[in-house]
Amino acid sequence: TSALPWPQMELEALRSIYEGDLCFRELSPVSFQYRIGESGDPKAFLIEVSWPETYPQTAPVISMDAFFNNTISSAVKQSILDKLMVEVEANLGTAMTYTLFEYAKDNKEVFMENQPVNTVTSVSSSIAIGTPDVPASKKKEKKEQLSKTQKRKLADKTDNKGELPRGWNWVDVIK
Secondary structure: OOOOOHHHHHHHHHHHHOOOOOOEEEEEOOEEEEEEOOOOOOOOEEEEEEOOOOOOOOOOEEEOOOHHHOOOOHHHHHHHHHHHHHHHHHHOOOOOHHHHHHHHHHOHHHHOOOOOOOHHHHHHHHHHHOOOHHHHHHHHHOOOOOOHHHHHHHHHHOOOOOOOOOOOOOOOOOO
16 A cells, blocks of 8 residues: 555645634645634634645745735734744644644734734624624534534444444554
8 A cells, every 4th residue: 555645645634624614725735724713803814824845844835815814914914924934943844734723723812912903893793793702602612513424424434322433543553
């Protein structure tokens, strides 16, 4: 058996990790977007990561040029990119797209601390949402809905008690 080429393995991993995650978008097999924060959040931002041919030995291209980010000041964008590049340097030679997205999620508040919140946008978004705090907390409690095909896949993998077979997540070291 031949192992998949590196980017292909990372692509498969990203697809399975973020399956059903509305914040994640695969623009192409080597280009991905991730939205950090809820869509109504004035401090939400979008990161785009693209892999050059020599990735992961060389750094991925990280961009914040998406239209979604047009309200973010260029200074804040630059500081986010600088912080992400430090993370890139630390992870060169390894699959790092997931690491970068998670790092950005964990540090969202720090990244956006200097972003002035435009009161006009927050007022209009709170009108659209209703009371801004309540739906966000309710949204998180709601159990994730699976499509019929996702349920079927899950049923195929599990026994009649809904438990996965022993060894389903073992890694084949000998490949």
